[in-house]
Amino acid sequence: MTKYVIHGGKPLFGEISISGAKNAAVAIIPATLLVDGVCRIENIPQISDVTLILNILQDLGADVRTVNRTTVDIDCSHIHNSKVPEELARKIRASYYLIGALLSRFGSAEVPPPGGCDLGGRPIDQHIKGFVSMGADVDVKGGYIHAKAKGGRLTGTTVYMDIVSVGATMNIMLAATLAEGLTVIENAAKEPHIVDLANFLNSMGADIMGAGTDVIKIRGVERLGGGMYSIIPDQIEAGTYMAAVAAAGGEVLIKNVIPKHLECITAKLVEMGVDVEERDDAVLVRRTGKLTRTNVKTLPYPGFPTDMQPQIAAVLCLAQGTSVVTEGVWDNRYRYVDEFRRMGAQIQVDGKIAVIEGVEKLTGARLRACDLRAGAAMIITALAAQGTSEISNIHHIERGYEDIVRKLSGVGADIRVVITPDEEQSEATAG
Known part of the structure; x- marks a missing residue:
């Protein structure tokens, strides 16, 4: 089994370059x-x-x-x-x-x-x-x-x-x-x-x-x-790293982006107290203070993208107050919620609406990525959490993120790939 092991609680500093979309x-x-x-x-x-x-x-x-x-x-x-x-x-x-x-x-x-x-x-x-x-x-x-x-x-x-x-x-x-x-x-x-x-x-x-x-x-x-x-730069990859900085804290220059494509994401992060400075082909994302609540509804572009919904929910878990997330595109996008709860997140889901009560801190846990964007969101919660998290089923994440471990390690994240024998094999060997 291949998994990510993340020691959280460290702010991110440096530069990340975004890949093609x-x-x-x-x-x-x-x-x-x-x-x-x-x-x-x-x-x-x-x-x-x-x-x-x-x-x-x-x-x-x-x-x-x-x-x-x-x-x-x-x-x-x-x-x-x-x-x-x-x-x-x-x-x-x-x-x-x-x-x-x-x-x-x-x-x-x-x-x-x-x-x-x-x-x-x-x-x-x-x-x-x-x-x-x-x-x-x-x-x-x-x-x-x-x-x-x-x-x-x-x-x-x-x-x-x-x-x-x-x-x-x-x-x-x-x-x-x-x-x-x-x-x-x-x-x-x-x-x-x-x-x-x-x-x-x-x-x-x-x-x-x-x-x-x-x-x-x-x-x-x-x-x-x-x-x-x-090919153009990846709007969702850029948004994911913006959300990671918002959750973990720090200051990261995200390069090779089209800032206009990110405006729907930038607007929500700014509402939450994150500083976002647009440049020609980069955005500087900085978060030093407390995060504040906001409401998010996913919509077709130029609205907030459904592919960023789990990642923004990860940030809202640490925002002061009660936030409401409304999924306007897919029926089954909240499967990550049980994984977030393992870390101490306070989330209630009713149909396409999630109500998130911000908590002071999240704690590390063993998590399973259930789809591409949910897996990215679990990395975000793990980076912000106290202690160690393990994320399995990482093949979902690698469907859409190039070199995510290298890119996050480059800005100070303690994340590594660990390969362990499959549990089934271990049991068979032990028998």
């Missing part, structure tokens, strides 16, 4: 399926989700070459297969982007249902609605989602999103890029990684307008050519 990378890499030529993608984060999606492309027949630690060349010109391997796809939520990309390029796709974190019902009905309205037949059979364009090519149309869905917005953009005619997505999501995907596609020859607004127009083109593109 996970949520952009896992859509841009499948988007290379649409390109006839070599794509050089820079600022790729070294995380397991990215490794998985690259492995899927290779399995389909793509030529993937590592240029350096954060740069890969991807050539999908010679792929003739539109069936995605089940074993790999079921490990990653973003595998659904392969449906839109393959459907756009080949007029057909066979992709297993997506995997990733279990955050309650995460249907892809809005994705399917978009594909069907563009002229695809979509069916689920034999453990696969089968999509096939009537006549071999999708046709542009107007797609109205019943709910604001990031994944569906990006997937329909992918499907529309090589479709015939104009596709209009109404009530589209506006997240930074949607803009990044549109910018990538446009740089390869696509015709996409309006990304970052609630109406996106995609005029289908015959082909995309190769080129070079650099």
Whole structure:
């Protein structure tokens, strides 16, 4: 078993550099399926989700070459297969982007249902609605989602999103890029990684307008050519380290960020008494005094991101007074609460609302990461807690955070990776 062991109660001082955005990378890499030529993608984060999606492309027949630690060349010109391997796809939520990309390029796709974190019902009905309205037949059979364009090519149309869905917005953009005619997505999501995907596609020859607004127009083109593109910094990784400084105290310069993308997070931390100083491509985060309560509701961008909800809850556990957190996106995002309670946190959950009564201190405990962002939040509570904490199931965390142990150690955190024999093996040996 591999786990993180953290001796908490130490403020953080120094600098952390943010990696490329996970949520952009896992859509841009499948988007290379649409390109006839070599794509050089820079600022790729070294995380397991990215490794998985690259492995899927290779399995389909793509030529993937590592240029350096954060740069890969991807050539999908010679792929003739539109069936995605089940074993790999079921490990990653973003595998659904392969449906839109393959459907756009080949007029057909066979992709297993997506995997990733279990955050309650995460249907892809809005994705399917978009594909069907563009002229695809979509069916689920034999453990696969089968999509096939009537006549071999999708046709542009107007797609109205019943709910604001990031994944569906990006997937329909992918499907529309090589479709015939104009596709209009109404009530589209506006997240930074949607803009990044549109910018990538446009740089390869696509015709996409309006990304970052609630109406996106995609005029289908015959082909995309190769080129070079650099992925934006990760908004959620940056927000996680901002929250860590808020909880543990100290002063950290967080570099390689787009401060505008962080405004929704910055605003809440400032309300809580944290100093945040914006610079051109960095934010300086400082917390020396007491934290004060606030209320948080997660919303689509530019609202407070659902992917930061567990991390902000970790900080609120130490804030004076009663805070209310309302989850506006997912049904099952509070599974971390029992783990927080082991450390002395006072949290009550009723449906999508959590009421947090701030405590003077948290104490170290043994914790299990139940999903990616919950695991990051447990690191935050452990950094702020008195005593030693152990976090297991760290594979969840490594899906979305590059070198988190090295980055936190670099600002004074006492965190290390410990490998121990599995309990089952130990018992078998003892028997």
